[in-house]
Amino acid sequence: MGSLMKTVVLLCVTSSVLCTPFINKLQPGQEWPTRSSVKQPYHQLDETENGTISDTVATEVAANEEKAPENNKPKIKEDDVERIDYSGAQVWKVSTKKSNAHRVISQLASEKLIASWGGNHTSIDILVKPKALENVTATLKNKEIAYYVMIEDLQQRIDEENPPLDENELELQDRRGHRMTWKQYHRLEDIHGFLDYLAKTYPSIVSVNSIGKSFEGRDLKVLRISDGKKTNKAVFIDGGIHAREWISPAVVTYFINQFAENFDVESDDIRNIDWYFLPVVNPDGYEYTHKSDRLWRKNRKGYGGCAGADLNRNFGYQWGGKGASRYPCSEIYRGSGPFSEPESKAIAQFFKNTAAEFSAYLTYHSYGQYLLYPWGYDNALPPDHKNLETVGNLMAQAIKKTGGSEYKVGSSSGLLYPAAGGSDDWAKSLNIKYTYTIELSDTGRYGFVLPASYIEPVARENLAGLRVLASQLNKE
Numbered sequence: 001m002g003s004l005m006k007t008v009v010l011l012c013v014t015s016s017v018l019c020t021p022f023i024n025k026l027q028p029g030q031e032w033p034t035r036s037s038v039k040q041p042y043h044q045l046d047e048t049e050n051g052t053i054s055d056t057v058a059t060e061v062a063a064n065e066e067k068a069p070e071n072n073k074p075k076i077k078e079d080d081v082e083r084i085d086y087s088g089a090q091v092w093k094v095s096t097k098k099s100n101a102h103r104v105i106s107q108l109a110s111e112k113l114i115a116s117w118g119g120n121h122t123s124i125d126i127l128v129k130p131k132a133l134e135n136v137t138a139t140l141k142n143k144e145i146a147y148y149v150m151i152e153d154l155q156q157r158i159d160e161e162n163p164p165l166d167e168n169e170l171e172l173q174d175r176r177g178h179r180m181t182w183k184q185y186h187r188l189e190d191i192h193g194f195l196d197y198l199a200k201t202y203p204s205i206v207s208v209n210s211i212g213k214s215f216e217g218r219d220l221k222v223l224r225i226s227d228g229k230k231t232n233k234a235v236f237i238d239g240g241i242h243a244r245e246w247i248s249p250a251v252v253t254y255f256i257n258q259f260a261e262n263f264d265v266e267s268d269d270i271r272n273i274d275w276y277f278l279p280v281v282n283p284d285g286y287e288y289t290h291k292s293d294r295l296w297r298k299n300r301k302g303y304g305g306c307a308g309a310d311l312n313r314n315f316g317y318q319w320g321g322k323g324a325s326r327y328p329c330s331e332i333y334r335g336s337g338p339f340s341e342p343e344s345k346a347i348a349q350f351f352k353n354t355a356a357e358f359s360a361y362l363t364y365h366s367y368g369q370y371l372l373y374p375w376g377y378d379n380a381l382p383p384d385h386k387n388l389e390t391v392g393n394l395m396a397q398a399i400k401k402t403g404g405s406e407y408k409v410g411s412s413s414g415l416l417y418p419a420a421g422g423s424d425d426w427a428k429s430l431n432i433k434y435t436y437t438i439e440l441s442d443t444g445r446y447g448f449v450l451p452a453s454y455i456e457p458v459a460r461e462n463l464a465g466l467r468v469l470a471s472q473l474n475k476e
Contacts, residue, residue: 084293086158088130091151093444094140095123101145108136116331117447118368120416125444127154127295150444157449158294161185162246177201182254182455185246187290188218188283191253195223195279198260206260211278212346215301218283220346225259226274233473234356238278238347238363241311241423243285243296244448245366247440247458252279252364254459255466269470274356281343282311295448299341303328309335312365313421314344317429318377321420334421347423351430359473360434361427362466367447368416369407370439371396371465374428376412377420382428385411391434391472395465403461405441412437434469438462 096102096119105124108114113132117125128136140147151157162185169181180186180194199208205227210219226232239245239252256277259270280286284300285308298308306329313324316338320326324334339345351358373388375381382388392409399407408415412424428435441458442450450458 082292084295085155086294087153087155088133089154090128090133090149091117091125091154091444091447092128092136092147093123093125093150095146097122098143098145100143104139104143104145108132108139118444120368125150125447151447151449154449157446160451161446161449162452180253180257182250182257182459184452185250185455188280188287191249191279192219192221194253195221195256198223198256202260202263205263211350213342214282214284215299215342216284218287220278220281220283220343222350223256223277223279224274225256225263225277227263227271229272232272232274233359234274234276235360235362235470235473236276236278236351236358236427237361238281238423240280240282240286241363242365243282243289243298244294245440246286246289246448247366247450247455248364249279249286250452250455251440251459251462252277254455255463258463267467267470269467269474272474273470276356276358278347281347297331298333299343301341303333303336305329306333309333309341311341311344312423313419314339314341315421315423315426316348317421317426319421321377321418323376323417323419324421332419338421344423348426351427358427358430358432359476360436360469361424361432362434362436362438362469363423363427364438364440364462366440366450367442367444368439369405369441369443370415370437371407371409372412372415372424372437372439373409374411374425374435376418376422376425376437378418379413381411381414384433388434388436391469392436394472395436395468398464398468399461402464403457405458405461407438407465434473438465 094101094105096105105114105126108126109116113129113136115127115129117127119125165181165184169183172181178194178197179190186194195208198206206223206225208221208223211222212220214220237252237255239248242248255275256279259266259275263271282299285296285298288300289296296308298310300307301309303309309328310324310330310332313319313332313334319338320334323332325332327333335341335344339348371392373382373385373392389409396407396409399405412419412422422437424435424437440462441454446454
């Protein structure tokens with residue numbers, strides 16, 4: 001999900017679902033009447049400070065990066081909006097196998113010479129600021145810590161990431177009735193317009209509802225695809241919790257397009273499920289990455305001199321534990337309390353009020369190519385972890401067979417690092433059986449700035465994995 005070093009936590013889950021058909025003639029906001037007939041466990045911890053951020057390098061770096069506001073990033077003006085300029089910044093992969101590596105990297109982060117991008121038990125990806133290149137190079141060489149450069153000039157990669165569409169694609173947009181393609185990363189207006197278009201075009205199976213508002217007042221739009229059978233299972237899929245992970249909403253909207261446009265010819269495995277999609281959990285942050293800072297991670301709620309909480313540390317189950325920071329300027333800031341952020345709170349309220357009993361919850365992030373199941377809050381496993389591992393491996397096999405990408409399967413805390421307050425752990429705490437966090441491509445060559453040309457290949461292979469899950473649900 002997001003920053004591997006800041007700990008990955010995402011999710012998929014399972015249960016059986018009571019399907020209620022949509023009535024599209026109702027006014028917006030009335031498609032899904034509020035119900036309390038399905039009681040679900042609701043875990044919220046007291047807002048006590050446990051004093052522990054993390055005992056891992058990934059979390060240490062994230063916590064040390066921004067304990068105070070940082071205003072020295074170069075900026076350029078574009079359309080009256082200041083944009084962060086990453087010219088000369090590099091991304092390195094640093095080995096953490098040596099016993100002193102964690103301490104050295106944490107120290108560099110505390111001095112604001114580097115920022116974390118992600119990591120696992122053997123290495124960490126770091127962003128090295130232009131003026132710090134000489135210093136960081138000397139430090140790592142002096143300590144005999146191995147590293148190599150993955151991105152020579154980050155701003156160049158950003159500039160090349162999302163080229164404009166050619167004339168043929170622009171013409172197709174006009175004919176389709178919406179602007180979405182999967183050859184480009186789109187702004188929120190295009191994504192929401194696409195959802196509304198599908199609801200108008202396929203009213204018998206598609207409905208769209210706003211489940212709440214972001215901090216800055218943007219809709220949190222959920223699209224549902226269902227033929228209304230009462231025997232249907234239910235699956236919830238979200239993307240875009242972390243703003244900079246553009247591949248996530250692109251992949252989720254690809255799934256939506258595939259199922260909605262081809263529902264009549266889809267397999268029974270797909271048609272026997274009510275699909276709920278929230279493509280952009282963090283619309284404020286997502287828009288901010290397009291307008292100002294391409295690498296922004298959090299939402300945009302203000303906390304004193306710093307903005308934003310990490311929404312994937314703000315969910316109520318085991319909130320405030322390992323891998324979550326108490327410092328508002330940290331990129332893994334947990335928020336002022338469980339569900340303190342309007343975006344995570346809206347999701348919690350939706351699950352609390354819905355009549356659907358979800359069998360699976362999947363949350364898509366980037367990067368690293370991992371298929372993760374709970375628990376993330378600590379090095380522990382749920383009772384059904386063997387089943388989650390088996391199904392996860394089948395999904396990973398389908399991904400590899402379709403596109404060649406290899407996804408590692410395991411628990412979030414086991415493969416990566418502990419990270420409390422994640423949406424996947426929270427979903428699992430609701431007794432949703434199949435809960436997964438999928439960290440999409442790649443493994444670091446491009447990282448968060450994956451070129452738009454990768455959207456369709458990544459989405460296609462992950463659709464194959466999703467079909468495996470659908471097949472499993474229909475066997476139960």
